[in-house]
């Protein structure tokens with residue numbers, strides 16, 4: 001009997017080298033990690049891919065470890081693993097906050113960081129965190145490994161520098177000195193795609209930060225890709241008022257009207273989130 005998935009093929013490499021060789025020599029193949037985004041695409045018929053390579057068994061893409069002043073997060077790290085990790089809780093609490101609000105428990109158990117980043121949705125909840133943390137992505141191919149600053153990964157709406165023969169191997173996050181803050185606004189508190197989310201860092205001597213480290217603001221869902229707000233950051237870093245920063249930030253973002261929200265609402269919520277961050281971390 002033929003089913004909706006009969007036309008699909010799945011390759012199951014035993015290790016990362018095999019997977020990268022398959023991507024190079026047998027492509028185009030689409031990577032599957034937790035499959036939570038892929039499955040939706042298959043279910044709704046929006047995904048054209050028919051040939052897949054399953055990454056789930058590749059231990060080389062797992063693990064959360066400290067390397068000097070950096071945390072290395074394997075691309076297959078799930079939200080549940082982030083929530084449970086004492087290292088991430090201590091070093092990157094804004095990522096734990098984001099992970100706690102991704103989907104429900106089932107999605108947190110299967111959904112991965114690599115999938116969230118590669119899926120390239122402007123509503124991906126971890127993207128503002130990695131933008132604010134100034135992370136680096138380690139991209140692997142059969143012939144090469146390259147490190148791309150997170151700020152240079154996306155090239156436009158759902159577009160990135162990731163090549164078809166490459167995988168995201170890991171995310172490297174340098175230690176963030178300052179008070180970290182993360183908040184998501186959706187239609188309801190859980191199981192809702194974000195309308196706007198903010199990851200932010202405020203230098204604070206209590207956490208080893210210096211004023212020179214600067215304020216960091218990264219908004220999601222307000223532009224084709226995740227957006228840092230350098231002008232608003234500069235105002236706050238120079239001792240300007242929060243009202244002034246909020247006036248500027250609404251000029252820095254380009255929200256759209258869509259089924260989830262209006263551009264005006266997103267502008268207002270963005271300014272409210274930044275104001276809340278500022279008062280919470282005073």
Ligand SMILES: Cc1cc2nc3c(=O)[nH]c(=O)nc-3n(C[C@H](O)[C@H](O)[C@H](O)COP(=O)(O)OP(=O)(O)OC[C@H]3O[C@@H](n4cnc5c(N)ncnc54)[C@H](O)[C@@H]3O)c2cc1C
Pocket residue numbers: 030031032033034035036037038039040055075076101102103104107110111112113114115116117118119123124125126166167168169191192193194
């Ligand atoms: C019910 C539901 C609720 C959800 N809620 C949220 C939410 O609140 N917030 C949120 O941000 N997302 C949410 N999502 C989306 C999704 O769960 C996340 O984006 C998740 O992190 C995707 O990871 P995955 O491993 O399942 O990716 P997959 O579905 O396996 O893959 C997604 C994309 O990434 C590519 N990919 C995966 N891993 C790699 C890799 N290592 N290298 C290169 N490419 C790779 C795949 O080819 C594919 O294009 C939700 C999804 C569902 C179904």
